[in-house]
Amino acid sequence: MSKIQEVASAVEMGKSKIVGGLTQEALNEGASAVDVLNAMIDAMGVVGEKFKNNEIFVPEMLVAARAMKKGVEVLKPHLASGEAGKAGKVIIGTVAGDLHDIGKNLVAMMIESAGFEVIDLGVDVPTEKFLEALKANPDVKIVALSALLTTTMPAMKATVEALNALENRGAIKVMVGGAPITQAFADEIGADAYTADAASAAQKAKELAA
Ligand code: B12
Incomplete structure (x- = not known):
């Protein structure tokens, strides 16, 4: 499994504690922040589908959301350009x-x-x-x-x-x-x-x- 897939799977399983570390590892291995983010978004799509099919319930959706937030925290400095503009x-x-x-x-x-x-x-x-x-x-x-x-x-x-x-x-x-x-x-x-x-x-x- 590629590191990006590991991140996606950890988000899907709601493994908050390891998502941040895996995200950092994926970046260290040269993955682009956008690709990691898209994999996380896809994982949330899978979570949504499972919920729709009654395979999981609200608590599982919630832990997946928490896990994704941990990953996004790590991605943030890589996604945001940090421009202190005055748009x-x-x-x-x-x-x-x-x-x-x-x-x-x-x-x-x-x-x-x-x-x-x-x-x-x-x-x-x-x-x-x-x-x-x-x-x-x-x-x-x-x-x-x-x-x-x-x-x-x-x-x-x-x-x-x-x-x-x-x-x-x-x-x-x-x-x-x-x-x-x-x-x-x-x-x-x-x-x-x-x-x-x-x-x-x-x-x-x-x-x-x-
Ligand atoms: C995580 C989640 C939850 C978490 C939310 C936690 C949190 N802090 O956000 C919790 C557990 C709280 C939750 C609760 C519920 N949820 Co929910 N949830 C999801 C899930 C799995 C992921 C959502 C998500 O974060 N996606 C990832 C983000 C990145 O995507 P996004 O939000 O779409 O945003 C992108 C674009 O839409 C766009 N965008 C978003 N906002 C904006 C704004 C602007 C201005 C612009 C331009 C663009 C833009 O840009 C974003 C980034 O690219 C979705 C499934 C899904 N496929 O979306 C279901 C889903 C949205 N939930 C659903 C349901 C039914 C519920 C509940 C009613 C369940 C229940 N029985 O209690 C409750 C409602 C609670 C409430 N009152 O809001 C349904 C909605 C069905 C429908 N068509 O209405 C979904 C689709 C699951 C499903 N397939 O059935 N949920």
Whole structure:
């Protein structure tokens, strides 16, 4: 088994204690951080499938998530360029009712490394909290929303609608993403942009803020 496969398998099995070390070993052996990350994301996909098929349950999903976070910590300095740029401020959060944060955290990390200051509101963020953060930071250029559940897509819609009703809506751009989100849904709810992954999200943020 290659080191990358070992990392993926450790994430899948939720072996938090060894994922960090294996990730470092993979990097030491010359694996690229992006390849290791993609293997971890694939592993989470496998975990999701097993959950869907009732082969594993919520606790196993949770330990897999914890394990992945350990790996991402090791990858972070290799993924983030560390540019201390002044591209502008971005508010990010996972919408109300939704506790998934790995994808949101990756998007935040990549956007930060693209030179933005990121205000991360965390998970289960109600619309009012996004609005308050915008009020407190009138210079924010982009609001980014994440949703991982089909059942929280309506919450994303509600938040985007509230943002669209703002007087100064023209001054901000709204980005949406997460596994169940599509370009069609983004268009339907009136978001400015959708991308499928963290790297393209950072690229898009740069375009939107330019
Ligand atoms: C880990 C996990 C959990 C963990 C989350 C821990 C954590 N800290 O995040 C826990 C155990 C808490 C959990 C709970 C639940 N989960 Co869950 N979970 C997952 C799992 C296995 C992995 C998610 C993940 O981290 N993926 C890896 C990251 C990197 O990918 P990502 O989040 O998609 O993000 C990428 C892109 O989507 C994009 N992106 C993400 N956000 C944004 C934002 C913007 C602006 C942009 C541009 C892009 C972008 O970029 C990211 C990086 O490339 C998925 C399976 C899957 N395939 O996704 C199920 C999954 C999402 N969960 C599911 C379910 C059903 C649940 C529960 C309802 C289970 C239950 N019965 O309790 C609860 C709901 C809890 C809640 N209220 O939120 C279902 C959802 C089904 C559906 N279609 O709605 C899935 C798909 C599993 C399945 N196949 O059934 N879960």
